[in-house]
Amino acid sequence: MSEPRAPDGDLSQFSMLELFRMEAESQTQSLTDCLLSVERHADPAALEAMMRAAHSIKGAAAIVGLDVIVQLSHGMEDAFIAAQHGLLKLSPNRVDVLLAGVDLIVQCSHLQESGLQEWLATQGDTIRRTMDAIRGIAFLPEPVAASPAPAPLPPATFTPPATFTPPATFAPPAPVAPVAHAAAVPEPAPEPAAPADTPAPRGKPVVQSDRLLSLAGEARIAAHQMQPLIQAMQRHKRHQAALFTALDELQEAIGRSGDPALREKVAQVVHRGQPLKQFILAHLVDMEQYERRLLNVTQGLVDEVLVLRMRPFRDGVHHFPRMVRDLSRSLGKDVRLEIRGEDTLVDRDILARIESPLNHMLRNAVDHGIEAPDARARAGKAPHGTIVLEARHRAGMLNIEIRDDGGGVDPERIRAAVVARRMAAQAMADTMSHAELMQFLFLPAFSLKNEVTEISGRGVGLDIVHDTIRDQNGTVRLESVPGHGFHTHITLPLTQSIVRSLVVDIGGEAYALPIVKVERVLQLPRVAVHTLESKQFFEFEGENVGLVSAAQVLELGEMMPQELLPVIVVGTGAHRYGLVVDAIRGEHSLAVHSIDPVFGKLRDISAAALLNNGEPVLILDVSDLLMSIDKLLAEGGLHQLARGGNAARRRMKRILVVDDSLTVREMERKLLSGRGFEVDIAVDGMDGWNAARSGDYDLVITDVDMPRMDGIELVNLIKKDPHLHTLPVMIVSYKDRPEDRARGLAAGADYYLTKGSFHDETLLDAVADLIGDAFR
Structure with a gap:
């Protein structure tokens, strides 16, 4: 995912080569998007946009002396002009050639002068082949044959560019990992790019935004410190009101006694007390207004800092249409990717970390899900398959959906694989629901693919997706209808900096659970708790759910018995449990603070935060918590929660x-x-x-x-x-x-x-x- 581009208002700090690299990045992305568009249907606007992009790249490259890019973009520009005049159809094979040219422009624009000669030595043959292919793009047959067939005569108005000659001097900017070349140009595989799930280096602006967010969170906490003072003033007001009431009663009693001296004294006391009453009332109103203004300002500050960290969804997925197109071509399929909700804002850290899971899901959809054209024709489907990648905000969370119109997954195949791998007996497998069977796809080394390929079939992918989403405090759910497609639902927090959490009391301390990990909150009567073989459970949505003391899991001692047990339901399937806490405080938005690495990974704890009153709170790692519960169950050491009612009542x-x-x-x-x-x-x-x-x-x-x-x-x-x-x-x-x-x-x-x-x-x-x- 690229860093934000330089603001148009202040470019003096950038060199000409840096400015060229920023322009090339924008223009090559435009070329890629438009090429994918015109491959599907003729679009005069897209052709015009590509012609302008190629012309802009050529002019900018000439200014900084990048002759390689000048010649590449010139050849592409001629091809676009020919297509505009109806002399050239941009068919898939021709688009392959043009995309290979775009890839070379991207690679070349990211080189430094010190790496030029080495790059020319290793990529010289590739550059020549690509230039020859672009120069002869009008003669390219459909489909590409192993031995080129005799080419038709070129149109009279289409003039190929001059023969390519590598430049003698070159001084481009810093290198990046090269982009994979299109399949149409036979060439050695380029050096591999960095793994998609490797986080980008955290630059100075990112660190500064983290610091700003921390300070904004502290300011919000400081603003909330006004509330205890206001409450104390309100209590003082009540006590003062009671005192003045007693004075009024005393004045009435003295008035009835008829003693003028006492009557005068108490009148003076009442008179002198009136300013005190007005002082409290006036200053209490001022304090409440000041608190509201302070809270509004600090919350606005937090919101603005969060906006600085947000990026549009498109920034993390703009390369996926090209990836899906190239992959489907290599498999002999025709697959189109539609991206919806591109303007949906996502935290930059989350966007970087979910790029790899989304890549896995899209590759699986192309390889596993979408059928070959002949198979789709037999099923009465369109020859081309469609994958939809959609992002939107819902209920304060980020929802990402990936759905395709392929063959889907037959749950009976999963059931058979579960039995064949001895993961469950046949009788147990027969009772599993569709949702339970789909969960097996998240297990490592579980695959329904018979053959092993470079793309899939190694049993790797969905387990990585599940683990990565879980690490981001998210959830992922799979659905499939055999013959009609596969559907993946991913739910994530909008940001990892501010986490909506449920705050509870456990062992006299405050703890928080991310809301996205909480399935249900309920008050459970003790009479609803049942015991079987020393394990306690209750009925929830037609299933028996195990009941566990949170204080025992966190090693905080035994919980205080209660008539109504506050229960937090977490987990899914066979790993769903009711976590019993002391009390439920409610939902809070917490500014997350990472725990100092000197402590290492704390069991069952993911981070820390401060409540609005400044009280520290630990944020629980629900995945760790579930593993700790499984361990307690295996050891048979769970405490009994429902004891005799008289003991609870006495306490x-x-x-x-x-x-x-x-x-x-x-x-x-x-x-x-x-x-x-x-x-x-x-x-x-x-x-x-x-x-x-x-x-x-x-x-x-x-x-x-x-x-x-x-x-x-x-x-x-x-x-x-x-x-x-x-x-x-x-x-x-x-x-x-x-x-x-x-x-x-x-x-x-x-x-x-x-x-x-x-x-x-x-x-x-x-x-x-x-x-x-x-x-x-």
Whole structure:
């Protein structure tokens, strides 16, 4: 994948040869695209574009003294002009010759002066053959014969270029790996290019963008540090409001006593306190507005830095149409590649790393999938096969699909191969679903190809695809309909710099799992857990899924028993497990920080990050995690998760929620259950009073306005009861008037929270203030 081209506005830093190389790169890509287009159908616009591209290359090469390129581009330009005048048809064999000329231009444009003589010595025969082929392109028969047939007379208006003579001097820029020549020109194989999956050198701009992203992430975290301060100010505001309410009550009481001196003193205290109230209100609003502006700016900064790292999908796949065309020609097939979603933006690192997997899939599609023309004719298909490579964004992820209209894969052939290789017994293989059978194609050395070729059939390819996509926190899924084609679905994060993750608590620490690796999140009742041969499982989508403690897998000790087990379903097929965690915090976008290489590869850990509050979090390597689970299963050392209910109840704190609104009850119950509390509900004050007397609760949360018995009466009864008077009670009400708050606090309520200012963290903070965390 090429580096970004120089901006048009500032070219002074580049030499003439560097400018020529950039222009040649652009123009040769245009030539390749247009040649592939006119090979399929005549396109006057494409012919005009090719003529201009060849003319531009010729002129630019003449300026920098690259005579080899001047002569090559001149011959190609004459061929395009002849085609424009209807004197030459650009058939596949002629396109082969012209593509060979494009390849030589690319190779030559990337040479340095020091390597010129050696290149001319090794490629001189190839250059002469290519020039002769371009010069005689009008006489080239269709198809190419082993011994050239007598050529027809050349058109009178088509003048071949002069005989090629290598230049005496040459000074092009830095070398790159040569591009493979077209099959039409017989020649020795060029030196192999660097492997497609080898990452490109990380240049200074890339390192700088990484540093910018790190700083932008830290700025965002710093902006989020305002939230705890604002929450503390809000709590101070509530306490201040309670103080002023008490002062108002004191002023009323003194007023009734008739003591003028006391009345004057308390009036002065109330008067002096008014500015304090206004100060808190004004500055709290200012702080909230400042926080919003700061968050918007820092998030915008992160987004802009990410945009700098993004490249259009076309930058990583522009060479695939040529590869598919040349490969299909060598196999005697006619295959066309359609690329869709070329403008879809992809992280530059991901784009570089998925180039090799996509190359594998396309080569497999040409070799394995698309049938020969005669076979397609017998099947009633068009003589040419079609492969579609499409990229698009969906649900915050990058989706890449590769589909062809070839013969597909017969699942019965996979089933037979599985049995023949003794990977499964016949009885077990017969019960495997289509999706399960397709997974065998990802195994190393598993191939349905009988013969071994240079292209495929060695059992190498799909396992590399699977491993590479997995290493990028992605997933790959295969589908096939025999006789109608093969379909590959690849899902990847948009960027490896910011990862959408599910943050959970395990052993009292925060951990994150990439969202793309999470299949389902659920709350599992303990009664739904079953045990068989010391292994625990639960039913999920009609299958029994193993249940494993995340704390045990990570060697963090035993988890705290709960009535509802927070479960993260990960993995697929036989390697799908339910990972039990302490609590689920929610989804976060995390700026990824690599772990210092001095620590080596940490088992089950892939990277680290910081939460918005600055808390460090380790990002789990789900693939490693699945292997660790398999090892625990093999050793038979899994802990039991579902123990006796009484032990769990004794350790969990219980809360009674009393509210006549179903919506409010359920919202509060889910919030508190998610934090690990055991929650019971009551539909009104009377129901709550009966529950409070018969249960062992750590906290009661009640509404005020309810039928049969309101919340104030309930608080009075609880506080007057000799067995319940120490039980904390929180009132959550829509009433925010001072007199309503005063009634609640006078009845003995320990906390008064208004629903008007209510949000998730407000309730949870208030509960934590009263009774602490969820466990005794």
